[in-house]
Amino acid sequence: MINQLQLRLPIPLLGILLAAGVWLALQLLGRRLPNGSLGRALVLRSRLSLALTILVSTSAWWLLTLLGPELLPLPRGGAEVRDELIFFGLIWTLLRWKSEIWSQADTYSQQVFPSLPQRDRLFLFDISDKLFTMLVVVIIGLKLLRLLGTPTALLATAGGFGAAALGFGARTIVENGLSGISLYINRPFVVGDFIRIPSEDLNGTVQTISWFYTELRDPERQPIFIPNSIFTIKPIINIARIDSRRVWIDFGLRYDDRAAIETIIAELREQLESNTRIDHQKAPAVHFVGYGDSSLNLRLLCYVASGDIQAAWDLQQELLLRIGEVVDKHQAGMPFPTRTLIRG
Known part of the structure; x- marks a missing residue:
């Protein structure tokens, strides 16, 4: 047992060295990029998540190999757990990128789309954020279902119940969701526009446009949350698009x-x-x-x-x-x- 442990000890040591090497490489690469650039911010933001992913995945793999197939029978001897941890570590890195980009969306959008006006740049960043979030949720959901070994028949049954629920009890949610998609396609307003809804006696600056509601900030700086379905049935005045006053x-x-x-x-x-x-x-x-x-x-x-x-x-x-x-x-x-x- 002692000899076996000595043979298997290099795995976590290699993991520590590899994690430290990745951290150092990203640190050096980030410092070579221009200060304040999007590339530098993303590289430096990746250090913690990638280093911890390597450290945790190699440590978990090592522990599973120590346990052996007698205590925990796994088809690949723990390598599948290592791969899944690496997968979720990469997802974590992408989410950290998302957080960094939105912390300075105006600055980074100007770097990526220098020829576009501000309202168009922020719109592209906003819709990219929504699509990215949806993609991550779908990927994680499918991965979890695969890990749980969910059969196809059960998914089909759940889909049937889900469709029934949407038809009978979630009409408002569906309306707001479709209206949110319509806002992104038709773009009657974007984040930063000052709009007015005369029928509701509401006005304010658009802060966020989510799938189901839109947040305004009125002149008194109070947040107003409006269901997206209102924008498909009520007239909206976009004061920000006035060409001359x-x-x-x-x-x-x-x-x-x-x-x-x-x-x-x-x-x-x-x-x-x-x-x-x-x-x-x-x-x-x-x-x-x-x-x-x-x-x-x-x-x-x-x-x-x-x-x-x-x-x-x-x-x-x-x-x-x-x-x-x-x-x-x-x-x-x-x-x-x-x-x-x-x-x-």
């Missing part, structure tokens, strides 16, 4: 300044035509629109050259200041509510 400003002049209306309008139109922040494909306009109770009502209308809300607010502020300057320049004024009391 409208700036609409109503203002008034005093009735005593009626003679200055045309010159004020003309100068404001000139300023709009020379403003590079305005979308001139949609003609800007300034008009006298009516007689109010205490003012001559005017309206300025234009569109921002981008769909950015911050750019729209900046342009609106600039135009409000310009309107005041032009009105003062022509010695006109803006009315304010007044009340005249007549004492009898």
